[in-house]
Amino acid sequence: MIPLLFSSVLAGLLALLLYQRTVYPFFWVDLIYYLKLRRYGKSLQARMKSGIITYLDCFLHQARKNPNKPFIIFESQTLSFRDVDRRSNQIANAFRAHGSPGQGDIVAMLMCNEPDFICVWLGLCKLGCEVAFLNNNIKAKSLLHCFGICGAKTLVVGADLVHLVEEVLPDLKKDNMALWVVDHTAPSEEFTSLLDKVESMSGESLSDLPKVNIMSNFLFIFTSGTTGLSKAARVGHLKAVLSMAFFEMCGATSEDIIYITLPLYHMSACLLGIGGCIQLGATCVLKKKFSASQFWKDCVKHDVTVVQYIGELCRYLYNHPTVPEERAHRVRLAAGSGLRSDIWRQFLQRFGSRIKIREGYGLTEAGIGFLNYTEEVGPIGRAGYFNKLSMPFELLRHDPVSYEAVRTPAGRCIRAQKGEAGILVAPLSAMNQFLGYAGSQVQSEKKLLRGVFKDGDVFFNTGDLLLHDDQDFLYFRDRIGDTFRWKGENVSTTEVSEAVGLLDFIQEANIYGVTIPGNEGRAGMAAIVLQQDHKLNGSELYDHLVKTLPAYAWPRFLRIQTSLDVTETFKQQKVKLVTEGFDPDVTHDLLYFLDVPQKDYTLLTVSLYQDIVNGKIKV
Numbered sequence: 187m188i189p190l191l192f193s194s195v196l197a198g199l200l201a202l203l204l205y206q207r208t209v210y211p212f213f214w215v216d217l218i219y220y221l222k223l224r225r226y227g228k229s230l231q232a233r234m235k236s237g238i239i240t241y242l243d244c245f246l247h248q249a250r251k252n253p254n255k256p257f258i259i260f261e262s263q264t265l266s267f268r269d270v271d272r273r274s275n276q277i278a279n280a281f282r283a284h285g286s287p288g289q290g291d292i293v294a295m296l297m298c299n300e301p302d303f304i305c306v307w308l309g310l311c312k313l314g315c316e317v318a319f320l321n322n323n324i325k326a327k328s329l330l331h332c333f334g335i336c337g338a339k340t341l342v343v344g345a346d347l348v349h350l351v352e353e354v355l356p357d358l359k360k361d362n363m364a365l366w367v368v369d370h371t372a373p374s375e376e377f378t379s380l381l382d383k384v385e386s387m388s389g390e391s392l393s394d395l396p397k398v399n400i401m402s403n404f405l406f407i408f409t410s411g412t413t414g415l416s417k418a419a420r421v422g423h424l425k426a427v428l429s430m431a432f433f434e435m436c437g438a439t440s441e442d443i444i445y446i447t448l449p450l451y452h453m454s455a456c457l458l459g460i461g462g463c464i465q466l467g468a469t470c471v472l473k474k475k476f477s478a479s480q481f482w483k484d485c486v487k488h489d490v491t492v493v494q495y496i497g498e499l500c501r502y503l504y505n506h507p508t509v510p511e512e513r514a515h516r517v518r519l520a521a522g523s524g525l526r527s528d529i530w531r532q533f534l535q536r537f538g539s540r541i542k543i544r545e546g547y548g549l550t551e552a553g554i555g556f557l558n559y560t561e562e563v564g565p566i567g568r569a570g571y572f573n574k575l576s577m578p579f580e581l582l583r584h585d586p587v588s589y590e591a592v593r594t595p596a597g598r599c600i601r602a603q604k605g606e607a608g609i610l611v612a613p614l615s616a617m618n619q620f621l622g623y624a625g626s627q628v629q630s631e632k633k634l635l636r637g638v639f640k641d642g643d644v645f646f647n648t649g650d651l652l653l654h655d656d657q658d659f660l661y662f663r664d665r666i667g668d669t670f671r672w673k674g675e676n677v678s679t680t681e682v683s684e685a686v687g688l689l690d691f692i693q694e695a696n697i698y699g700v701t702i703p704g705n706e707g708r709a710g711m712a713a714i715v716l717q718q719d720h721k722l723n724g725s726e727l728y729d730h731l732v733k734t735l736p737a738y739a740w741p742r743f744l745r746i747q748t749s750l751d752v753t754e755t756f757k758q759q760k761v762k763l764v765t766e767g768f769d770p771d772v773t774h775d776l777l778y779f780l781d782v783p784q785k786d787y788t789l790l791t792v793s794l795y796q797d798i799v800n801g802k803i804k805v
Contacts, residue, residue, distance in 0.1 A: 212560060212570065212658065219435075219559045220572035226431055240398050241426045241461060242311040246271065248467050257463070258301045259443075259471045259488060265301055267467075270308065272389030273301075277309030279387040280380060286364050287340040289314030289396055292406070294333060295451075296320040296351065297344035299474045302368055303450050304460060306342055306380075314396030318406035318418060319451035323675070323736035326353045328415055333363065335625035336406045336418040342380070345369035400424050403621055407453055407550050415681050417629055419551045420621035426457055428553060428617070433462030435557055436521040436544035438492050440467040445490040445517075447476035447499070448674075453550045454522070459494050468492075478502045482511035482537075491516055497524030497706040498674045500533050512537050523547055524662075524674070524706060527564040547662060551633065552620045552646045554579055554612040556660055565659035566652075573658075578615075580638070580645070581608030581652055586761065589666040591635060591647075599638045607653045607663040611635055611645040620646045670699025671707040673738035679760075682741065685734040686712055689727060691720035696750050697741065698760045700767040703799050712741035713763055713775075715750055722746065724778065724787030742805050743768040744778040744787055770795055 233239075238247045245267075248257075253268035265273070287293050293315045297303045310317050318336040320329070322344075329350065333341070341363055343351050348367055351358070355376060358365065365377045372379040404423040408416040433444065444463055448455040463470040471488045473480075481503055484490065499522075503512075517537075521544040525533075530543060547566040548555035554577060556567020567573070581602040582591045591599045591609055602608025612618050614634075622630030635645045651663040665671060668679040679697035686695040694715040699708025716722060722744070731740045745768075751759035766772045768779075770792050777790035779798070788794075797803045 212568065215560055216568060216570050216572045216658075219557075219568075220576060222435065223576050226434065230427070230431075234400075239400055239427075240311075240423050241404065241430065241457075241464075242308065242395075242398075244427065244430060244461075245308060245464050248464055252467050255467065256469045258304065259469065260299075260301050261474075263301060270301070270305055271391075273305040273384070274308035274312060275389045275392060276384045276387040277306055277380070278312040278392060280383040281309065281313060281366075283383065283387070284378065287313065287315050290316075291340060292316045292318060292336055292338045293340045293342060294318045294320055294336065294338035295342050296322060296329075296347050297342070297368065297450075298322055298346060299447075299450050299455075299472055300344070301472070303344075306368065307456075310342075312392050312395055314398075316403055316406065319408070319456065321408060321416070321451050321675075321736075322347055322350070322449070323738070324350075324416070325734055325736065326350075327734065328681075330354055330357055331415040332408055332418065333358070333361070335416075335623075337624060338363075340364040340366065342366045342368060343377075348373050348377070398423055400427075401616075401619070405456075406624055407451070407456075409550050409676060415678070417626060418624040420624060421453070421457070421550060422619050422621050424616075425553055425619060426461065429453070429457035429548075430461035430465035432458040432546070432557075433468070433492065433521060434466055435559070436492075436546075437519055437542065438462070438466060438468065438521070442466070442491045442519075443469045443471060443489055444492040444494065445471045445473070445481075445485060445488070446494050447473040447481070448494060448496065453548070454494065454496065458548070476502070478506040479509070482509055482515055485515040485517055486511045489516060492519045492521065493517055495520050495522035495525065496674045497522075497526055497529065500525055501529050501704075501706055504529055504532050504536060517541055519544065521546070523566070524671075526706060529706075530563050547660075549648055551623075552612065552648070553618040554610070554646065554648065558659075562659060564661060566662050567660045568658055569654045569660050570658040577612070577618075579610060579612040581606075581654055582611055582635075582638070584609045584651070584666070591638075597637060598640075599635070602654070604654050604656050607651040609666065610648040610650050610652045611638065612648070614644045614646055618646065670710070672699065672709055673707070675736070675738045677710060677739045682710060682712070682735060682739050685731070686714070686727070686741070688734070689723075689730055691717050691723055691726075693717045694750050696760065696763065698764050700743065700764060702805055704801050705805060709743065709805055710739060710741040711743040711745065711763075711768060713745040713747050713750060715747055722778070722787065725785055727787065728780070728785045740780060742780045743790065744780075745773070746776040746778070768795065768798075 249267040249271040254266050256264050257267045257270050258265045293310050295317055307317055318338050320332055366380050367377045368380050370382045400423045403420045404426045405421040406418040407421055409419050446455055446459040450456045519542050523546050525545050545566055546557040558565045558567050583600040583602045584591055593599055633647050635647050638645045649666055651666055653661045653663050669676050682697040683695045692714050696713040698711055700711045702709050768777055770777050778787040779790045781788045
């Protein structure tokens with residue numbers, strides 16, 4: 187009887203296991219990851235109860251725990267956790283000795299990747315300042331706009347970026363902006379030098395570190411504005427601390443050496459990257475700027491085991507000629523976002539199948555995020571039962587022209603079906619904060635959807651289209667609205683349109699992004715209407731773009747039209763233009779291509795088009 191019962195139970199368990207593997211093949215990996223998140227959450231709560239609450243607290247904890255461990259390796263420099271702590275103390279004391287800035291002040295930082303970026307940032311945190319990271323590619327108009335919306339009254343600029351500030355110096359002095367340069371001498375009397383003052387300051391710990399509300403603002407990070415210039419997204423202390431778990435969730439440990447080449451003014455590098463190294467107590471090899479030719483050489487030289495990427499970076503590496511170091515490295519983990527499936531496979535095939543790719547998705551403004559912790563190529567994360575327990579979200583059906591969420595006659599939104607791309611939204615909560623954009627209540631409100639499924643509910647609208655497949659994987663499909671991504675940067679179509687429209691021979695411009703085979707994201711394209719009795723002046727347009735926009739925002743293609751298509755409410759139509767792209771066979775309109783070496787736009791012929799799509803001409 188007992189053997190028979192045992193056999194029946196065993197058969198039942200085997201049948202259940204077979205059913206699970208067939209119907210829910212990722213059940214166990216989903217559960218294990220969910221339990222890992224729960225463990226992290228409990229350790230975070232315990233740490234906060236002990237007084238380790240903020241990003242700064244986490245760093246100070248590591249400086250006490252591992253004072254002599256290398257924290258930052260940069261070119262010929264190696265700084266331990268203690269070194270960075272002491273230098274940031276000196277910087278804080280230097281600012282304090284000269285009376286500015288102080289607690290509660292907003293300070294803008296315009297610096298390239300270097301150890302002092304981190305030391306200045308931490309020093310300002312120790313004074314209780316809120317820091318605004320400026321993109322070092324922006325031009326004069328954008329720079330002034332950024333100061334204006336974030337409310338900064340102090341600017342700290344790197345010695346190699348002073349020329350950007352000098353262009354707008356009269357405007358800054360008019361606004362009584364305090365200007366600090368991270369150098370031993372000042373370029374003019376308008377600036378105050380920092381490093382000469384740091385040398386005479388104490389490196390001992392500050393006795394009066396500010397007390398912080400975990401739900402308050404920590405940073406300002408600028409994102410592309412859909413209605414013009416950049417928006418200053420508020421990033422809270424809680425969001426910053428949660429972001430620090432990224433590398434740990436990807437499988438990195440304190441023993442890893444992590445290579446970061448992404449710009450520190452973006453969330454990926456400053457919070458996920460540097461923050462992730464602080465969380466683990468790991469060593470960071472920091473690069474001033476990404477270099478495809480030096481990447482694997484640096485990995486071998488510094489014994490790198492983890493690299494942070496964006497998809498464009500991986501494509502550059504794959505397209506670069508072979509170097510011996512690309513198979514001699516010890517990299518075991520690559521963590522990041524935006525990696526296309528084809529490049530993903532090619533990357534592993536060429537640089538080592540032992541590398542684990544951990545593709546994620548996240549936003550600067552809110553806490554919603556995903557991680558593909560499986561070995562499946564292509565997805566950005568999972569959408570199963572356990573995932574929604576840890577991060578509630580929905581994909582909503584949308585209008586393909588307006589990109590607005592479709593609502594029922596009763597005013598409620600409709601969930602997208604599996605296999606159908608939908609707008610990613612997430613309910614606001616303590617863990618999914620949205621602190622809004624500085625200086626723009628209207629823009630902040632536009633990111634919220636109210637009454638989605640019932641009266642009173644409020645969801646954050648990511649503005650991204652995701653697809654949920656029948657295996658519960660999530661795939662990124664597109665960024666909707668008036669932005670597109672190129673060269674790893676978000677481009678505001680309105681900002682480009684306004685800049686292009688300043689030329690006297692252009693009457694109107696409609697800016698959008700188009701896909702190019704073999705390239706990440708979308709390249710800029712402009713459908714333009716010329717002023718009556720005017721001709722296109724490609725060289726003048728090129729010169730104007732150099733002065734007004736960063737290179738990643740330049741329209742690579744032009745389409746000359748007699749009038750722009752608009753909706754019944756006079757909004758510019760983009761869907762048809764995006765679909766037709768830059769193929770001369772699908773339109774009778776004249777098309778032009780930006781020839782950067784010639785500093786001019788050249789007529790886009792069929793043969794030139796073929797060279798571009800076949801990769802013979804790089805865009």
